[in-house]
Amino acid sequence: MTTAAITAVGHYAPEKVVPNSYYESYLDTTDEWIISRTGIRERRVLEHGATSDLAVEAAKKTLAMRGIGPEEVDCILVATVTPDMFFPSTAALVQHKLGATNAWGFDLSAACSGFLFALATGVQFIQSGVHKKVLVIGADKMTSIMDMSDRNTCILFGDGGAAVLLEPNEEEGYGVLDWVNYLDGSGMEALHMKAGGSLHPASMETVQNKMHYITQDGKAVFKVAVVGMADVSIDIVKRNNLTSDDIDWLVPHQANMRIIQSTADRMGLDMDRVMVNIDRYGNTTAATIPSCLAEYYESGRLKRGDNVVLASFGAGYTWGATLIRWSI
Ligand code: UT7
Numbered sequence: 001m002t003t004a005a006i007t008a009v010g011h012y013a014p015e016k017v018v019p020n021s022y023y024e025s026y027l028d029t030t031d032e033w034i035i036s037r038t039g040i041r042e043r044r045v046l047e048h049g050a051t052s053d054l055a056v057e058a059a060k061k062t063l064a065m066r067g068i069g070p071e072e073v074d075c076i077l078v079a080t081v082t083p084d085m086f087f088p089s090t091a092a093l094v095q096h097k098l099g100a101t102n103a104w105g106f107d108l109s110a111a112c113s114g115f116l117f118a119l120a121t122g123v124q125f126i127q128s129g130v131h132k133k134v135l136v137i138g139a140d141k142m143t144s145i146m147d148m149s150d151r152n153t154c155i156l157f158g159d160g161g162a163a164v165l166l167e168p169n170e171e172e173g174y175g176v177l178d179w180v181n182y183l184d185g186s187g188m189e190a191l192h193m194k195a196g197g198s199l200h201p202a203s204m205e206t207v208q209n210k211m212h213y214i215t216q217d218g219k220a221v222f223k224v225a226v227v228g229m230a231d232v233s234i235d236i237v238k239r240n241n242l243t244s245d246d247i248d249w250l251v252p253h254q255a256n257m258r259i260i261q262s263t264a265d266r267m268g269l270d271m272d273r274v275m276v277n278i279d280r281y282g283n284t285t286a287a288t289i290p291s292c293l294a295e296y297y298e299s300g301r302l303k304r305g306d307n308v309v310l311a312s313f314g315a316g317y318t319w320g321a322t323l324i325r326w327s328i
Contacts, residue, residue: 252264
C-alpha cells in the first residue's frame, strides 16, 4: 500500500527577538515567573507582513530542500488561526506568492492541533493516489490577536511558520504510519477569540471590549492538555504494537514546558527524546510541531529510521497524535 512520507521540511522564524525582559518593562511580571511557569525565554515577532509571508518563507525553504520548483506542488494546506483575512484563504495567497501555478488548496482551522489535522488531510490525498506532492504548512502571526496588556496570555505566544512536503512512499514501514485526531467543542469557553466572526462581527463595541484577542482560562486548558496529549500519544504507540522504548522522538506542541515534561513522564520517555524549542519561540500555534521537525532534522538529530510521535492539544478542544517512521 502507498503511504505518505515527509520528504522535506522548512521553518521560518521572523528576525525580531522579544525577550521576557520586554514584558517586565511594562507589566507586573518577571523573567523568572515566565521561565519557571512556561519554559519560554524569548519569542519572535513579525513586524511587517502577515501569516502568508511566514508560510511562504517556510514553503520556499521546504521546496529548496527537496530541489523542486513551486509549479510541481499539487495542493497547499495551510493550518492557521490567524489568516491574512477571512477570504480569500491564506492558501490562495501562498499559492500566488509562491508561484505554485498547478496547485489548489485551502485553509484549515484547528488551532494548536492545526498542523496535525492538516497533515492527516494531506496524507489522504497521497494515499488515495490523487496527488503526488502536498505542501502542509502551519503558520500563525499570533501577535495579531494578542492583548499586550494581558499578562496571562501575551507572554505565551510568538509568530512563526513551518512546512513539510508529503509525497508517496513505497518503502514498507516508513512514512506516516498512523494518526488519531479528536474534536470536542465543549471546550470552546476555555480558549477562544470572541469577535470578528459571524457571532460577533467587528463593531466599535467589540473593539472597545477587547473581543478581538485571545481569551484563555490557562488553568483549565492546562489540566485537559496534560491528560489529552499524553493519552493520545500512549494510545498511538500501543495500537501500533510499540512501547516507549521504541520511540526515538516525541514532538509535542510547544505551549508550556510543564505540559511537555508531564506528557513525556506519562509516556515513560526521558527528556533527551523530546523535541523542545519553546524556550526560543514560545507558542506559535500551528507552527510549533513542524518547526521542531525542521530544526532537529537540520541539526542532524532527527535521522532516517527514527520512530517519531507528533502530539498536540489546543483550542476547540482539538487534540491528536501522528506516528511516523522518518524516511529522509
Ligand atoms: O496552545 C494552546 C493551549 N494552551 C495551553 O496549553 C496553555 C495551558 N496553560 C498554561 O500554560 C498555564 O496555565 C499558564 C502558563 C497560562 C499559566 O500558568 P499557571 O501556573 O496555570 O498560572 P495560573 O493561571 O494559575 O496563575 C497563577 C498566578 C495568578 O495569580 P493569583 O491569582 O494566584 O494571584 C496569575 O494572575 O500567576 C499569575 N500570573 C502571572 N504572574 C506573573 C499569570 N500570568 C502571569 C505573569 N506573570 N505573566
